[in-house]
Amino acid sequence: MPQPGLATLDPSASAQRLEPFYLLQRLYVLPPHFFTRRSFTASLAVGFATLAGLRLRAARATAGELIASVEKITLRRGRGGEGPTWFHPRACLVPGEKQPAVFMTLQEIAGSDMFGPLQHMMSVDAGRTWTEPGPVPPLGRIPIAESFEEGVCDVVPEWHQPTRTVLALGHSVNYNGPKFSPNQPPRWPVYAVWRDGRWGPRRKLAWADPRGAYIYTNNCGQRVVLPNGDILLAFSHGATKAQARSLSSVICGFDGDTLTVKHVGTEIAPAGGRGLLEPSITAFGGHYYLTIRAEDERGYVCVSPDGLTWTPKQAWAWDDGEPLAMSTTQQHWLAHSGALWLVYTRKDPSNLNVLRWRSPLWMAQVDPVTLRLNRATERIVLPLVGDGVNDPNRVAIMGNFHPLHVSPEESWISVGEWQPKNGIRGDLLVARIRWSRPNRLFICPT
Secondary structure, eight states: OOOOOOOOOTTTGGGGGGGGHHHHHHHHOOTTTTOOOHHHHHHHHHHHHHHHHHHHHHHHHHHHHHHHEEEHHHHOOOOOOSOOOOEEEEEEEEESSSSSEEEEEEEEEEETTOOOOOOEEESSSSTTOOOOEEGGGGOOOOOOTTTTTEEEEEEEEEEEEETTTTEEEEEEEEEETEOOOOOOBBEEEEEEEEETTTTOOOOOOOOOOGGSSSSOOTOOOOEOOOOTEEEEEEEEEEESSSSEEEEEEEEEEOOSSSSEEEEHHHHEEOOOOBBBBEEEEETTTEEEEEEEEOOOOOOOEEEEEEEEEEEEEEBBBBSOBOOOOOOOOEEEEEETTTTEEEEEOOOOOOGGSSGGGGGSSSEEETTTTTOOBBBGOEEEEEOOSOOOOTOGSSOOOOOOOOOEEEEEEEEEEEEBBBTTTTSBBEEEEEEEEEESSSTTOOOOOO
């Protein structure tokens, strides 16, 4: 008998059975702490038996079979000083007249953690042409004390179909004059809602839990809209500045105006350094998957049947068990109905002296059972340009990126590259991934 809350899939069924729309219609959200240790283990066992079928299918879907091509597109030039260096480019689809429009938020960068006010631009022709970037008034800088301002960074816009709005969720950051303040006061998520071409007010996502007394944030994180309109995301949180951050998933209610924390998941213990950072969640095969930035030369992954109760964190590794060497950089999910992919950076002989090994960008298939990467499927999404060993300061780094499905046939990875030690210059790029088979996970906004 199927376990409560777990979508049952027939591994021999068509790929259509993997659609999130199909899955989420059959996956209801359980209250916090629904699972006991025994029922949680049983649910995972049943789910992993089902996922074994997906694993066999994904093994057949090699990179060469599933990915038809990857094309590098330059949206705006800045490497030669032609214009601003754009950062944090993240996009979602919104309804358009003839086809979905692409809605992208982005910011100028002037140094490490030094971001200008949030802006946004749009394309109504699948990225061939774009409007000029324009301000997002509620997510600019606001004065908070003499010479101090509160800005916003790490914004991720997502279309929320139940309320027909874009929820742009970011993170507060404080500046002393033009510079990043090393003595940051408490920080939290901030957001604004775009509806019918207009922005609503700046709001704080409140969380009274003392574990987030100094900081709680979903910065740069992917999130999942659940069938009832609730939103599943994760907080990196710490009670003090010195404390290494833990991580907890949360389910938030959203009515088109206000985002409210409703349920909090089990806490995931920190690793070294600042702890666990920049969490991203996706839904695939009836389960939720969480990938986590860390500061111990690893990234981590967990899986959950309900989005609240997670397996212990597991370091990202190849299928032979060899761990990936990562340097405090985010990873993100790219889910296709034929396979689950991870997009990431890692140490490689070509980038030994590049800051945090943040070039090139790679992608590889994830085994949904072992939570390891299939080495044979790895390929470069956006290449390293320059010499990452002998002249690393002229290599533009690409550590802040975001995936987007733009059609069943195509997905994007957007990134703002920059050269921290070469004039803060870089281009705004998109990798266009064209699939050899339609991605049945694509949902068109209406």
